[in-house]
Amino acid sequence: MHIVKRIEIIANSIELGKILDGLDKAGVHSHAVIRNVAGKGLREDLDMTMLDNVYIIAFCMPELLKTVVENIRPLLNKFGGACYISDSMEIRSVRCVASL
Amino acid sequence: MHIVKRIEIIANSIELGKILDGLDKAGVHSHAVIRNVAGKGLREDLDMTMLDNVYIIAFCMPELLKTVVENIRPLLNKFGGACYISDSMEIRSVRCVASL
Amino acid sequence: MHIVKRIEIIANSIELGKILDGLDKAGVHSHAVIRNVAGKGLREDLDMTMLDNVYIIAFCMPELLKTVVENIRPLLNKFGGACYISDSMEIRSVRCVASL
Amino acid sequence: MDLNASLIISNILNPPVLFFFLGMTAVFVRSDLEIPAPVPKLLSLYLLFAIGFKGGVELIKSGITQEVVLTLLAAISMACIVPIYTFFILKLKLDNYDAAAIAATYGSISAVTFITASAFLTELGIDFDGYMVAALALMESPAIIVGLILVNLFTTDGKRDFSWSEVLQEAFLNSSVFLLVGSLLIGVLTGEHGWQVMEPFAQGMFYGVLTFFLLDMGLVAARRIKDLQKTGIFLIAFAILIPIFNAGIGLLIARFIGMPQGNALLFAVLCASASYIAVPAAMRMTVPEANPSLYVSTALAVTFPFNIIVGIPLYLYGIELLWR
Amino acid sequence: MDLNASLIISNILNPPVLFFFLGMTAVFVRSDLEIPAPVPKLLSLYLLFAIGFKGGVELIKSGITQEVVLTLLAAISMACIVPIYTFFILKLKLDNYDAAAIAATYGSISAVTFITASAFLTELGIDFDGYMVAALALMESPAIIVGLILVNLFTTDGKRDFSWSEVLQEAFLNSSVFLLVGSLLIGVLTGEHGWQVMEPFAQGMFYGVLTFFLLDMGLVAARRIKDLQKTGIFLIAFAILIPIFNAGIGLLIARFIGMPQGNALLFAVLCASASYIAVPAAMRMTVPEANPSLYVSTALAVTFPFNIIVGIPLYLYGIELLWR
Amino acid sequence: MDLNASLIISNILNPPVLFFFLGMTAVFVRSDLEIPAPVPKLLSLYLLFAIGFKGGVELIKSGITQEVVLTLLAAISMACIVPIYTFFILKLKLDNYDAAAIAATYGSISAVTFITASAFLTELGIDFDGYMVAALALMESPAIIVGLILVNLFTTDGKRDFSWSEVLQEAFLNSSVFLLVGSLLIGVLTGEHGWQVMEPFAQGMFYGVLTFFLLDMGLVAARRIKDLQKTGIFLIAFAILIPIFNAGIGLLIARFIGMPQGNALLFAVLCASASYIAVPAAMRMTVPEANPSLYVSTALAVTFPFNIIVGIPLYLYGIELLWR
Numbered sequence A, B, C: 001m002h003i004v005k006r007i008e009i010i011a012n013s014i015e016l017g018k019i020l021d022g023l024d025k026a027g028v029h030s031h032a033v034i035r036n037v038a039g040k041g042l043r044e045d046l047d048m049t050m051l052d053n054v055y056i057i058a059f060c061m062p063e064l065l066k067t068v069v070e071n072i073r074p075l076l077n078k079f080g081g082a083c084y085i086s087d088s089m090e091i092r093s094v095r096c097v098a099s100l
Numbered sequence D, E, F: 001m002d003l004n005a006s007l008i009i010s011n012i013l014n015p016p017v018l019f020f021f022l023g024m025t026a027v028f029v030r031s032d033l034e035i036p037a038p039v040p041k042l043l044s045l046y047l048l049f050a051i052g053f054k055g056g057v058e059l060i061k062s063g064i065t066q067e068v069v070l071t072l073l074a075a076i077s078m079a080c081i082v083p084i085y086t087f088f089i090l091k092l093k094l095d096n097y098d099a100a101a102i103a104a105t106y107g108s109i110s111a112v113t114f115i116t117a118s119a120f121l122t123e124l125g126i127d128f129d130g131y132m133v134a135a136l137a138l139m140e141s142p143a144i145i146v147g148l149i150l151v152n153l154f155t156t157d158g159k160r161d162f163s164w165s166e167v168l169q170e171a172f173l174n175s176s177v178f179l180l181v182g183s184l185l186i187g188v189l190t191g192e193h194g195w196q197v198m199e200p201f202a203q204g205m206f207y208g209v210l211t212f213f214l215l216d217m218g219l220v221a222a223r224r225i226k227d228l229q230k231t232g233i234f235l236i237a238f239a240i241l242i243p244i245f246n247a248g249i250g251l252l253i254a255r256f257i258g259m260p261q262g263n264a265l266l267f268a269v270l271c272a273s274a275s276y277i278a279v280p281a282a283m284r285m286t287v288p289e290a291n292p293s294l295y296v297s298t299a300l301a302v303t304f305p306f307n308i309i310v311g312i313p314l315y316l317y318g319i320e321l322l323w324r
């Protein structure tokens, strides 16, 4: 077990590609994406039946955080969207069928 | 960056409207909703193929928390459902296309 | 309100049944499952249009954590997948229609 | 009984029923087959739309005759009476809360059972009238109200002050009833003309969608079967015998008011079937003391398969005896 | 006006329009009816595919005549001119940002309105040509560009240095335009032969899918109606009058270049309709100063229902007067 | 070769193949077109159901003749032999784990390629038999077992003690095989009678659903293409040449046992195609040492498009030469 940061991003699905590129460039190569997320933000929103949000979760090393934020923040300014950071712990697992 | 509370609610989709109203009245105007969530709770559950759960995430100022809990708790008593609170940090973003 | 641990597991949907069994055996009887999660992990992945990931969330008593990790870790080794632990607080709710 | 067996076999050898078995088999052999959410919801919306719309088109063709009025009255009566006598049967073994919730479940109906029966009739070439869909719609909600009245009469916990307006809303405006009635009305308004353009969609797809939906129902029902261990033998017997009993009463009423055979079968199926969606949702809200696993599992894992596989042909056999 | 009223009624008594009402009603009576995501997206992909493919097949049959070229030129012209004069009308009451964004919205088109109009024509037995789909595709994007040029001309905030390549990408390669144009081209390439194998899917399902989609649009539009309080009476009047005005101009042009009646109706509907998907997405990106609730709510909760219910038959009535 | 080129063109000008291109194009021009999950899964369930059910109906019509038995034996043999010789070819450049996993992938089949070939035959008016679906089902799983045996024979890491029961479960009860075989059996049980009611759904929609599914496959395959940089030229050449080689052997066997031309094409396509769903899932579980990006990318981004676009008409050309 060791400490990681959880990055949660909620954004319009049109931005998805760019956000994932941004994470990748910042050194965060793993992520999970949940689609078809409905939502309501600070700004009056487009209709979410048509243009749905995505919820992106990525766990990363704490030291990558600064670069991530620098890469993601300008993207969120465009269509709106929100980014949150919290603490978590990773259960390291080494793939090994034999141990099953 | 500043500190916010993450509110996570898992509840039956029939309750969704009332929960969002409850959040709104407590001053939490932004949220994200993931639908089609399967689950199993403490109580024996209805079949989730038919009556699916929703997973609601809302990040809010710490000072709103008390009102939120007061508004949400009675709703969860009805159909069942669960509510969890944790700490998080918000990456403030001001929308501004020019900075792209 | 009392303290619980949030367990987040992202794994291939083929593993879902076994992971839920593992949680159950460790004493975690409640969970929520989000399907159709796309993702990219450390390993080169199968195409996620075909074999999608699931995102499992379970909140449990801190004392159950050790057993959970022992039960889940070997499963994740098989198809890949990730498990993260963080802190949260539960809003206890006792079901009671009369109080509505 | 010979005829009966051949009816059962001809029912079982229908694609929808066989795919229901296939779904159950998938669970038993632990295949990873599944119909991903929200597809089952979409299929059920389609089925409600198709059956409602077609019913409306046919209702406007036949008009509102005395026969129609009598049938609908019979439907409402059964929806109110079934939960009452079922409640007293159940009280023999269960507490008031569980008895009332299960009684409401069996007083209401299962639209999918109705739809499967109508597909069975279509295949056998037996006619039935569009207004039976109106009967279906009318029988879904009353049992919820009756169930609640029973709880209020037979329990004395005073503080049960839920809002009736909310309950009525859930009972009469839940999405199934709303879509069914709405489609029926639109069918009435657009008539034959509207039917022509919708036919390839509302009729051509119908059988196939039903087949896929029953595949999913097979998966769902089979997953519920392990819950039956907890329900006990009394409830399992109840879940098989009460549909036969209710169908029998339904058939006698149908014979009495002179329904044609096709309508009589659908009416019997409505009486025999139990709700596993609308009523459980309402009961969970209003009678939280009752144990959902009792009413959902019996309705879904026993009564539904029983009706689909044995019940429908059995009731048709009953009709052949009674209408002779 | 007699004919007009009867046209409106025959339009309203169509299943798609009635299901649109049913969707709105569901929201007003607070039923929990909903079409689960991502089904509406799937339905809209299907509709774009079906209309594009059929248009392509018919385009290759008719060939590219002078009539076709004239129609497409008229389409592009209207897509460029409408946002300009609309902008100046809107500037009377709104700031430059909001005016430009709304102008772009009304300069573009709503594919669903077009599709509903084409279903209406099919039902009345009035012919229209496949190349009208090409007009639809051509009219979606130019207004975005015109809107941005207007913002750049009339505001002086210097730092608006967004990337034009990204804007053009959003305008011409968004999924609606891409699928529509792609299906059209494939229709052209495969012609009658491809149509035969696709017909049961692309034609048979069409009406039914449109009906389901409009049910969802009814739900969506009704949820938007409460936003109208914030938009004010000026914008609501605008959202009803400008479509009539635009349709009128469209009809005059259509008459002038000698379009057949069916095509003229579709052209008028294209001029009258407003975009609530592609343009809002582009505007939110490029003119973030504008308030999305203004342009989305008027287009979706006023103009769209107005066109679907009153507009389409009204414009057809106009054609009957003008083409006499 | 003239005929061959015209066959390729007539194949390419089919809507399904063109929509496959459209999907690839969408990725290359960076359009945001996508088929939202879980729609592709639903489409593939439908295709498996439709092909299985139709195959069963036709199997019961033709009966189990010597021809059927010979064909199925040929199918099983090829499914066992292909991975063996493919393994030794691959060992020239790759380690034992990767070689075995890729060999298993190419020993198994791609149902979508088969379905596309059957649509191509239908369009050309060339008959084929329903029992070819049984061959499809039989060829999916053996390669998984053969691949594992190869790993066990050629690697000596002792501790590979995975559970065979789980492997067999994955191999023979995964959802594709289960639904295909189940639908086939139900087709056999319900026969012509069941077919009549299902036809508008199982046949009428077939071509359209295939088209939509191939649109999605185009999106998926194109996204995989960038992975090919890592696979290297050896594997890319392998992914094109081995299908041709396997199809050639398949055709010789087909000629030898006297299959009719339609069946021979389907058999060749089964031999030539590679699995990108079932086998990769099983290999990832049992041979985790192998690199999934090698076997998924070659099968999905090279062999699948090659077969869909060039392979199918090429093998048909081969048949025209051999069957002369």
Ligand SMILES: Nc1ncnc2c1ncn2[C@@H]1O[C@H](COP(=O)(O)O)[C@@H](O)[C@H]1O
Pocket (backbone or CB within 6 Å): A010, A011, A012, A038, A039, A040, A041, A042, A043, A044, A045, A053, A079, A080, A081, A082, B030, B031, B032, B033, B057, B058, B059, B060
């Ligand atoms: N505080 C929040 N909590 C949860 N979701 C949020 C929050 N703020 C924004 N979102 C989500 O992010 C999307 C875009 O937000 P916005 O940019 O504020 O319009 C919204 O539709 C919400 O789904």
Ligand SMILES: Nc1ncnc2c1ncn2[C@@H]1O[C@H](COP(=O)(O)O)[C@@H](O)[C@H]1O
Pocket (backbone or CB within 6 Å): B010, B011, B012, B038, B039, B040, B041, B042, B043, B044, B045, B053, B079, B080, B081, B082, C030, C031, C032, C033, C057, C058, C059, C060
């Ligand atoms: N401890 C938990 N962890 C994750 N999800 C939960 C938990 N408790 C309840 N849920 C979710 O909330 C729904 C309703 O819970 P319940 O009221 O306990 O029946 C369940 O179906 C679960 O999806």
Ligand SMILES: Nc1ncnc2c1ncn2[C@@H]1O[C@H](COP(=O)(O)O)[C@@H](O)[C@H]1O
Pocket (backbone or CB within 6 Å): A030, A031, A032, A033, A057, A058, A059, A060, C010, C011, C012, C038, C039, C040, C041, C042, C043, C044, C045, C053, C079, C080, C081, C082
């Ligand atoms: N650090 C991470 N953050 C978010 N999701 C992850 C992370 N690592 C793995 N995943 C998810 O877990 C799945 C399997 O991961 P892996 O075993 O690394 O291939 C991936 O497809 C991702 O969706």
Ligand code: NA
Pocket (backbone or CB within 6 Å): D082, D106, D107, D108, D109, D246, D270, D271, D272, D273, D274
């Ligand atoms: Na009943």
Ligand code: NA
Pocket (backbone or CB within 6 Å): E082, E105, E106, E107, E108, E109, E246, E270, E271, E272, E273, E274
């Ligand atoms: Na317009």
Ligand code: NA
Pocket (backbone or CB within 6 Å): F082, F105, F106, F107, F108, F109, F246, F270, F271, F272, F273, F274
């Ligand atoms: Na093969």
